[in-house]
Amino acid sequence: MIWIRRILAGGAALMVVAVLLAFTLSEWRVRRTVAMPLPAIEAAHDPAQIAEGARVATFEGCRACHGDRGQGRVIQNDAMIGRIVAPALARVAARATDAELARVIRHGVSVSGKPIYIMPSDVFNRLADEDVARILGWIRTLRPASGDVTVSTRLGPLLRFALATGGLNSAVNPAGDQPRARPGDVGGYYVGTLCSFCHALDHDRIHQGEFGPATAPALAQVAAAHDPAAFRHLLQTGEGAGGRALPDMKDAAIKVFKGFTVDEIDAIHAYLREEAARLQPS
Ligand code: HEC
Ligand code: HEC
CATH class of the missing domain: 1.10.760.10 (Cytochrome c-like domain)
Incomplete structure (x- = not known):
């Protein structure tokens, strides 16, 4: 019997090692810093461009995920997956330059230089300069409010496992051949x-x-x-x-x-x- 116990103990030890490995790898993946140049894009100031920015932020899904007023939203909250939060935009914007916000949208690198995982910046990479400028114009009109979501993302075991094994890839996208203006077609x-x-x-x-x-x-x-x-x-x-x-x-x-x-x-x-x-x- 003793050897069975030993195998069981060995199995448990292996499990602990696997869990620690998944934890360490996933921590590294979310905390590593990504070097990415800042795009030379400034927020639009013209009221018509800002109104258009609010519309672009609707049909590109920013307001679906971050809330209609950009107040933030808990997208998912589940013991296994974890809590996924799209943060309140005014609160992020208060501590970021236009270029840093443009880099979040276009290249999937957060204001503090970390990779973005849930938000589809790899797809937003193809947005024209002027549409990014319009979205930024809209974000700059938002103000922190009492209803803002202030909790942050917490990774559950499934997300950690997906991060550690490459099942969840970051949205980091360095590509840089975007049009300046939105195409006519x-x-x-x-x-x-x-x-x-x-x-x-x-x-x-x-x-x-x-x-x-x-x-x-x-x-x-x-x-x-x-x-x-x-x-x-x-x-x-x-x-x-x-x-x-x-x-x-x-x-x-x-x-x-x-x-x-x-x-x-x-x-x-x-x-x-x-x-x-x-x-x-x-
Ligand atoms: C958030 C993910 C998502 C986005 C964004 C999205 N789709 Fe879909 N689409 C789906 C899924 C999933 C289905 C399958 C049916 C369902 O679950 O709604 C679907 C189904 C469809 C269908 C088939 C409908 C049918 O009759 O069976 C069409 C057409 C379609 N999408 C067009 C589009 C177009 C055009 C766009 C962009 C303007 C788009 N979708 C954007 C997820 C998406
Ligand atoms: C599918 C949901 C989703 C969509 C669509 C989305 N976001 Fe996000 N956004 C998130 C989540 C979740 C985060 C937290 C970071 C992550 O994804 O890893 C985030 C983070 C951010 C941040 C903060 C990054 C930081 O430094 O902390 C900004 C700014 C932002 N999004 C702006 C936008 C804009 C602008 C759009 C539209 C062009 C957009 N988001 C579309 C889900 C989304």
Whole structure:
């Protein structure tokens, strides 16, 4: 019997080592400092540009995650995953320069130089300079308020494990060939800076959302299967054909896509139909 106990004790010791390793590795991953140049972008000051910034912050999802007034939001709170917090924007902005905030959005490096993990900065990397400047203009109008979320992120065991094993990658993205101005043809631009957070054009992808894992379908084909009216209805209500429930798209329609004009929705659809034709095997 003694040797069985020894094996059990050995197993327990191994477990402890594995847990410590996961803890240490995940701590290192979130605390390491990333060297990243600051983008030369200043907040817009013109009231029309600031109003446009509030709209961009809607359809790029900033206000869905950080709260409509940027007051912060606890995105998830779960014993195994942990507490994921999108912080109150006015409070972060009070201790940051415009360039530091632009670096958070575009390159996934926090004000204090640490990697960003949950926020999709790898996708926001493609935002034009002027759209980042407009978003910053909107953030600079926000003021700390009593309803602000002040708790911070706490990593649960599942997140630590994912961090330690590379199951959760940082959003750090050093790429730097962004347009200065928003392109006139916005279809591809919005697909690249928003839809691609969850969808790939040509294959299904698992999206780990607030409602659990869901399959975000291959975007070009599935969009081309809609006529323009059905596509508008989908983006405006999040309802599929025949009233089919689409939980992630419904949430996005209510909080995010409401920032789009009808012309912009049509431009997204036109772009996706062209991509579907291009991807068609000939
Ligand atoms: C999917 C949810 C989500 C979206 C969309 C999102 N954020 Fe975040 N944001 C977060 C979370 C969570 C954090 C905490 C850091 C992390 O992700 O690791 C964060 C952190 C930040 C920070 C603070 C970084 C620091 O130094 O502490 C700023 C500023 C910020 N976001 C601005 C924005 C802006 C502007 C947008 C839109 C362009 C945006 N966020 C979109 C979830 C989101
Ligand atoms: C937050 C993640 C997320 C974002 C952002 C997102 N989608 Fe989706 N989408 C999904 C998921 C997940 C599904 C599968 C159904 C569901 O769970 O809602 C889906 C389904 C769809 C469908 C299929 C609907 C049907 O009838 O079956 C279309 C079309 C679509 N998305 C278009 C878009 C477009 C266009 C954008 C950008 C403007 C976009 N999505 C942005 C997650 C997302």
